[in-house]
Amino acid sequence: xxxxxxxxxxxxxxxxxxxxxxxxxxxxxxxxxxxxxxxxxxxxxxxxxxxxxxxxxxxxxxxxxxxxxxxxxxxxxxxxxxxxxxxxxxxxxxxxxxxxxxxxxxxxxxxxxxxxxxxxxxxxxxxxxxxxxxxxxxxxxxxxxxxxxxxxxxxxxxxxxxxxxxxxxxxxxxxxxxxxxxxxxxxxxxxxxxxxxxxxxxxxxxxxxxxxxxxxxxxxxxxxxxxxxxxxxxxxxxxxxxxxxxxxxxxxxxxxxxxxxxxxxxxxxxxxxxxxxxxxxxxxxxxxxxxxxxxxxxxxxxx
Amino acid sequence: xxxxxxxxxxxxxxxxxxxxxxxxxxxxxxxxxxxxxxxxxxxxxxxxxxxxxxxxxxxxxxxxxxxxxxxxxxxxxxxxxxxxxxxxxxxxxxxxxxxxxxxxxxxxxxxxxxxxxxxxxxxxxxxxxxxxxxxxxxxxxxxxxxxxxxxxxxxxxxxxxxxxxxxxxxxxxxxxxxxxxxxxxxxxxxxxxxxxxxxxxxxxxxxxxxxxxxxxxxxxxxxxxxxxxxxxxxxxxxxxxxxxxxxxxxxxxxxxxxxxxxxxxxxxxxxxxxxxxxxxxxxxxxxxxxxxxxxxxxxxxxxxxxxxxxxxxxxxxxxxxxxxxxxxxxxxxxxxxxxxxxxxxxxxxxxxxxxxxxxxxxxxxxxxxxxxxxxxxxxxxxxxxxxxxxxxxxxxxxxxxxxxxxxxxxxxxxxxxxxxxxxxxxxxxxxxxxxxxxxxxxxxxxxxxxxxxxxxxxxxxxxxxxxxxxxxxxxxxxxxxxxxxxxxx
Numbered sequence: 001x002x003x004x005x006x007x008x009x010x011x012x013x014x015x016x017x018x019x020x021x022x023x024x025x026x027x028x029x030x031x032x033x034x035x036x037x038x039x040x041x042x043x044x045x046x047x048x049x050x051x052x053x054x055x056x057x058x059x060x061x062x063x064x065x066x067x068x069x070x071x072x073x074x075x076x077x078x079x080x081x082x083x084x085x086x087x088x089x090x091x092x093x094x095x096x097x098x099x100x101x102x103x104x105x106x107x108x109x110x111x112x113x114x115x116x117x118x119x120x121x122x123x124x125x126x127x128x129x130x131x132x133x134x135x136x137x138x139x140x141x142x143x144x145x146x147x148x149x150x151x152x153x154x155x156x157x158x159x160x161x162x163x164x165x166x167x168x169x170x171x172x173x174x175x176x177x178x179x180x181x182x183x184x185x186x187x188x189x190x191x192x193x194x195x196x197x198x199x200x201x202x203x204x205x206x207x208x209x210x211x212x213x214x215x216x217x218x219x220x221x222x223x224x225x226x227x228x229x230x231x232x233x234x235x236x237x238x239x240x241x242x243x244x245x246x247x248x249x250x251x252x253x254x255x256x257x258x259x260x261x262x263x264x265x266x267x268x269x270x271x272x273x274x275x276x277x278x279x280x281x282x283x284x285x286x287x288x289x290x291x292x293x294x295x296x297x298x299x300x301x302x303x
Numbered sequence: 304x305x306x307x308x309x310x311x312x313x314x315x316x317x318x319x320x321x322x323x324x325x326x327x328x329x330x331x332x333x334x335x336x337x338x339x340x341x342x343x344x345x346x347x348x349x350x351x352x353x354x355x356x357x358x359x360x361x362x363x364x365x366x367x368x369x370x371x372x373x374x375x376x377x378x379x380x381x382x383x384x385x386x387x388x389x390x391x392x393x394x395x396x397x398x399x400x401x402x403x404x405x406x407x408x409x410x411x412x413x414x415x416x417x418x419x420x421x422x423x424x425x426x427x428x429x430x431x432x433x434x435x436x437x438x439x440x441x442x443x444x445x446x447x448x449x450x451x452x453x454x455x456x457x458x459x460x461x462x463x464x465x466x467x468x469x470x471x472x473x474x475x476x477x478x479x480x481x482x483x484x485x486x487x488x489x490x491x492x493x494x495x496x497x498x499x500x501x502x503x504x505x506x507x508x509x510x511x512x513x514x515x516x517x518x519x520x521x522x523x524x525x526x527x528x529x530x531x532x533x534x535x536x537x538x539x540x541x542x543x544x545x546x547x548x549x550x551x552x553x554x555x556x557x558x559x560x561x562x563x564x565x566x567x568x569x570x571x572x573x574x575x576x577x578x579x580x581x582x583x584x585x586x587x588x589x590x591x592x593x594x595x596x597x598x599x600x601x602x603x604x605x606x607x608x609x610x611x612x613x614x615x616x617x618x619x620x621x622x623x624x625x626x627x628x629x630x631x632x633x634x635x636x637x638x639x640x641x642x643x644x645x646x647x648x649x650x651x652x653x654x655x656x657x658x659x660x661x662x663x664x665x666x667x668x669x670x671x672x673x674x675x676x677x678x679x680x681x682x683x684x685x686x687x688x689x690x691x692x693x694x695x696x697x698x699x700x701x702x703x704x705x706x707x708x709x710x711x712x713x714x715x716x717x718x719x720x721x722x723x724x725x726x727x728x729x730x731x732x733x734x735x736x737x738x739x740x741x742x743x744x745x746x747x748x749x750x751x752x753x754x755x756x757x758x759x760x761x762x763x764x765x766x767x768x769x770x771x772x773x774x775x776x777x778x779x780x781x782x783x784x785x786x787x788x789x790x791x792x
Contacts (some may be wrong), residue, residue, distance in 0.1 A: 002313060004314075012689070020315065021314070021315030021316065021317050021328070021329050022315070022317060022327070022328040022329035022330075051315060051316060051317070052316055055315075055317055055318070056318035058315075058317070172727070174328075174330060200680070220322070221322060221325060222320070222322070222323065222325065222327075222328075223309045223320040224319060224320045237730055238730055
């Protein structure tokens with residue numbers, strides 16, 4: 001184990017905090033203390049080498065996804081490559097877009113093989129991998145307007161449903177974005193998939209060439225960015241309602257196609273005061289909260 | 304390809320190249336003018352972690368863990384499922400709930416846009432910063448005003464919608480920038496009309512007109528006499544504690560009388576309030592005891608020759624002990640400055656010791672009243688009650704808040720208890736602050752009684768690809784406030 005990595009329980013005595021370089025995980029498993037113990041030990045052991053493994057093939061992971069490209073060696077790296085592979089043919093993306101989700105998945109995977117517990121999550125900076133034993137569920141709350149704490153719905157992700165990952169991407173986040181979305185949150189079968197899809201959709205929520213959007217070549221900000229000279233969003237000034245809608249439309253169209261391809265189960269696109277839900281039917285404003293059938297959800301119909 | 308001014312960080316194997324003023328991929332190490340520096344953790348998962356000291360070691364240095372899961376005294380949840388999102392102030396529409404003591408709890412970690420917001424700044428100093436209600440300026444623009452002073456502290460009220468959006472564009476921008484910097488615990492120079500220039504930084508001592516404040520006064524001049532009279536007995540004949548508020552004189556003061564301190568014939572300037580207590584011995588200022596006096600003797604008149612005596616020992620000291628001078632009367636009963644006797648330097652040091660470090664503290668204050676309720680029109684007051692009754696817990700970047708009584712949800716939070724980079728702004732201009740609402744699902748149900756309308760969708764969603772579920776038309780729709788838009792069923 002590297003001394004560099006920090007591994008500790010949070011004060012609540014229940015959640016495990018794993019930190020190494022840019023990786024920061026919060027882990028919680030639910031079950032008997034012996035099983036949680038075993039799961040956390042496995043997570044800690046696996047975590048110790050994750051960053052070194054990734055860094056050993058970092059240059060490869062910073063290359064755009066493409067068919068027939070070199071294969072990654074490490075398990076996490078392979079999860080990353082697999083998650084972005086579906087996009088390589090039509091757009092720019094590198095495996096780094098899925099790093100957080102892939103790490104979360106990997107840690108969760110070693111926990112589930114080492115122990116039996118009812119449910120668990122591994123939260124890597126907002127990109128979350130979930131485990132649900134049969135009959136278990138997580139309740140997910142959804143809020144549309146950030147300045148309104150009223151939940152517009154809760155979704156119950158239960159074990160019969162395919163969603164095991166969620167991720168959020170946007171230009172205000174830690175990673176650079178090519179788009180202007182404040183946040184795009186995606187539910188998908190796996191965390192790495194959600195991570196990649198959120199990145200793709202957040203990039204697509206955009207108003208190309210708009211004067212209010214300040215963009216800077218990624219390399220000017222971080223010389224070794226995998227985005228190279230691509231302009232990344234640094235600020236978004238005033239936008240009209242129509243412009244917000246146009247940007248969200250562009251992102252929603254991409255999200256819809258990913259939904260059809262099975263790359264995500266639901267997505268919420270957020271820009272300024274507006275939110276677009278994909279995976280929910282938007283035809284009638286009164287019925288906007290319908291979830292896609294793949295996201296079986298218990299909704300609070302209204303507030 | 305790599306810029307000359309970028310540095311390579313070797314804190315971890317990612318080996319980021321970091322440009323000046325930027326942080327690496329971890330947001331923990333940054334390039335500060337060519338120096339690799341550690342900055343505060345970007346990832347703040349809860350209050351305990353953010354402070355870095357109240358975490359339970361797990362697989363510590365010796366990797367010897369007995370396997371026990373320590374039972375936590377605190378089950379306060381700030382950011383489960385969105386743990387690291389809010390320092391990025393990105394909204395998190397999907398938030399995982401956590402089970403706490405057998406109850407499903409929903410934590411909504413999100414950003415709020417506050418056009419009605421400001422900061423209250425408490426500056427621990429007795430120095431006069433400027434007349435009450437006078438404007439406080441940053442970069443020449445009015446950003447707030449001097450408000451009612453508190454014990455040992457001067458208070459500023461900055462920001463607010465009037466400066467943010469009610470004045471010129473520049474006033475708004477500068478106000479927003481000032482608030483943001485104060486909230487981010489950065490130093491900000493403020494100038495008060497007809498008053499001082501203060502460098503304010505949350506958690507740091509104020510710098511008033513270039514002089515760094517060290518200590519808060521131990522009490523007013525009169526209180527100081529009372530506290531230290533006994534320690535002075537026999538070591539000095541007269542003590543004057545100089546204070547802008549109430550200057551105390553030992554021999555006349557009740558405490559001195561009780562101890563049998565002999566009259567000295569001292570004559571003070573200013574207004575005598577009660578024996579041994581004087582108001583307005585000088586004008587307010589930034590010198591001795593928050594007055595404008597540089598020479599303490601300037602507040603004395605000549606000693607009464609019928610009472611005073613040569614060799615009379617006189618100590619003059621400010622309420623913080625920072626200023627002091629020792630005199631003995633000559634044959635003509637004129638005070639002559641002498642070196643402070645050792646026996647007295649102890650009491651001066653003790654005054655100093657009893658003064659707490661002077662700090663600037665910044666409370667962010669914002670109101671989430673109107674828009675917060677907009678989504679709940681059937682019985683909106685219950686949401687406020689829910690917060691007031693502590694059923695819904697409001698936190699700001701994981702820090703506890705004080706919610707004001709009365710309407711709306713107007714809260715104050717100590718910015719020093721919040722994670723770094725918790726604040727942002729929008730061009731309105733308005734501040735963006737994280738705000739979390741945590742409530743039990745059951746309480747949420749109680750909030751509006753809408754749980755009857757919770758309908759499991761699995762039954763109708765199977766089979767067909769998409770199905771519609773109509774809203775209850777009697778209920779307001781959260782997405783569009785007001786009933787009119789959807790009363791047509």
